[in-house]
Amino acid sequence: MEKLFTLTNCTVLTVDGQDSIYPDGCIVIEGKRIKRVGPAQSVSPEGERVDLGGALVMPGLINTHTHSHSSVFKNQADDLELMDWLHKAMWPMEKYLSAERAYAATALSCLEYIKGGITTYADQFYFADATARAAQKSGLRSFLAATVFTNPCAETDDTFGAAVKFVQNWKGRQEETRIYPCIGPHAPYSVSGELFGEVARLSWEYGLLVHTHISETLDENRQLRERTGMSPTRWLESLGVLECPVLAAHSIHLDEEDLALYQTYNLRVSYNPVSNLKLVSGVMPMKEMRERGILVTLGTDGAQSNNSMDLLRDLRTGVLLQKMRERDATFCSTREAVRMVTIDGARALGMEHEIGSLEPGKRADLIAFDPESPRLNPLHRNSLNNLLATVTYSACGADVADVMVDGQWVMRSRKVCTLDEAEVRKNAQECSEYLVKHANLS
Ligand SMILES: [Zn+2]
Numbered sequence: 319m320e321k322l323f324t325l326t327n328c329t330v331l332t333v334d335g336q337d338s339i340y341p342d343g344c345i346v347i348e349g350k351r352i353k354r355v356g357p358a359q360s361v362s363p364e365g366e367r368v369d370l371g372g373a374l375v376m377p378g379l380i381n382t383h384t385h386s387h388s389s390v391f392k393n394q395a396d397d398l399e400l401m402d403w404l405h406k407a408m409w410p411m412e413k414y415l416s417a418e419r420a421y422a423a424t425a426l427s428c429l430e431y432i433k434g435g436i437t438t439y440a441d442q443f444y445f446a447d448a449t450a451r452a453a454q455k456s457g458l459r460s461f462l463a464a465t466v467f468t469n470p471c472a473e474t475d476d477t478f479g480a481a482v483k484f485v486q487n488w489k490g491r492q493e494e495t496r497i498y499p500c501i502g503p504h505a506p507y508s509v510s511g512e513l514f515g516e517v518a519r520l521s522w523e524y525g526l527l528v529h530t531h532i533s534e535t536l537d538e539n540r541q542l543r544e545r546t547g548m549s550p551t552r553w554l555e556s557l558g559v560l561e562c563p564v565l566a567a568h569s570i571h572l573d574e575e576d577l578a579l580y581q582t583y584n585l586r587v588s589y590n591p592v593s594n595l596k597l598v599s600g601v602m603p604m605k606e607m608r609e610r611g612i613l614v615t616l617g618t619d620g621a622q623s624n625n626s627m628d629l630l631r632d633l634r635t636g637v638l639l640q641k642m643r644e645r646d647a648t649f650c651s652t653r654e655a656v657r658m659v660t661i662d663g664a665r666a667l668g669m670e671h672e673i674g675s676l677e678p679g680k681r682a683d684l685i686a687f688d689p690e691s692p693r694l695n696p697l698h699r700n701s702l703n704n705l706l707a708t709v710t711y712s713a714c715g716a717d718v719a720d721v722m723v724d725g726q727w728v729m730r731s732r733k734v735c736t737l738d739e740a741e742v743r744k745n746a747q748e749c750s751e752y753l754v755k756h757a758n759l760s
Pocket residue numbers: 383384385531567619620
């Protein structure tokens with residue numbers, strides 16, 4: 319018998335195709351899925367009743383670009399130029415990573431995702447196996463891309479071989495693990511054409527999402543042009559990579575021809591505004607993308623270039639930045655904003671029929687906000703625009719009270735149910751101290 323219960327006394331922002339809202343709503347959940355959702359007067363509760371005390375409920379947030387291992391690098395490399403940031407802090411610390419430390423770091427990131435209302439995230443890093451073990455324990459839905467580099471990394475000299483092994487170990491077990499293996503060629507400037515070709519073949523063989531970084535900086539474009547005579551996007555096309563399902567982080571410095579390729583090949587974009595602001599990489603051309611119908615989603619990027627995994631704060635920043643870029647207060651509406659972190663994020667991961675909105679038949683991945691948070695008051699429960707603006711501009715991760723994935727509570731009243739919070743913090747502290755000491759950062 320599958321567990322049957324009903325969430326009552328809540329305002330439901332469904333993010334479905336009709337933008338349905340239920341000011342006094344209820345959600346019946348059976349096993350991992352939503353059985354019914356609607357107004358309290360027409361949906362009869364079934365099974366155990368769970369009173370949410372008037373909370374605003376919405377689909378769980380989807381973070382489409384992050385590096386979970388980097389939580390232990392947090393606040394160690396700030397106010398630096400990109401190259402100094404890499405050479406003086408990031409790479410010296412990465413050298414001392416191990417599977418055990420990657421596990422501790424990922425557990426801390428997962429703790430932060432849960433506390434900020436993220437139920438699904440797309441990660442890219444090596445030590446993917448250790449990352450997956452921590453992710454599985456957290457109960458989150460994790461799209462883990464094993465990173466591929468031309469150069470050796472702290473884990474192995476053969477990152478592609480390690481990625482193949484990771485995919486073979488974890489593929490097809492998502493009902494049990496909530497882990498969805500992907501492949502993560504780091505970027506056009508750090509992965510050879512030959513290796514990109516192998517990645518594309520692996521993607522076809524296993525049906526894998528290719529999660530990469532494209533045109534984050536002008537310098538990257540210049541380097542690629544010197545080496546290949548092409549922009550990063552055109553070079554990837556020439557290698558056949560764009561024929562795979564591609565999730566492209568950053569995507570800042572794109573010309574007309576690049577944008578046309580993004581459109582033709584349906585590239586899925588992860589907009590990373592806080593990381594881009596911090597490293598002064600540039601501002602992503604969202605308007606040009608939207609005009610071409612290119613799918614735009616939102617990612618925090620790693621803690622080394624963001625310092626926080628609060629997707630709601632990044633949403634607010636990202637929307638405001640785009641309004642300023644366009645000098646247009648009407649650009650990027652709250653409706654578009656909320657979709658970026660829910661249904662559009664689901665689409666980018668090929669999961670739009672499973673997650674991203676609260677509809678019968680979909681998985682019960684959802685969050686409930688604390689109705690007592692002053693940031694979220696007053697709330698006009700009958701107004702779609704008011705609810706969307708509350709999420710886009712007022713809410714932050716700390717306002718999330720409850721988190722559910724696959725019908726299972728991952729957090730209740732801000733207490734995480736899947737991880738031992740004190741132990742996760744302690745392990746990450748020890749790990750970070752070790753890395754800082756050995757990399758001679760302080
Ligand atoms: Zn990144």
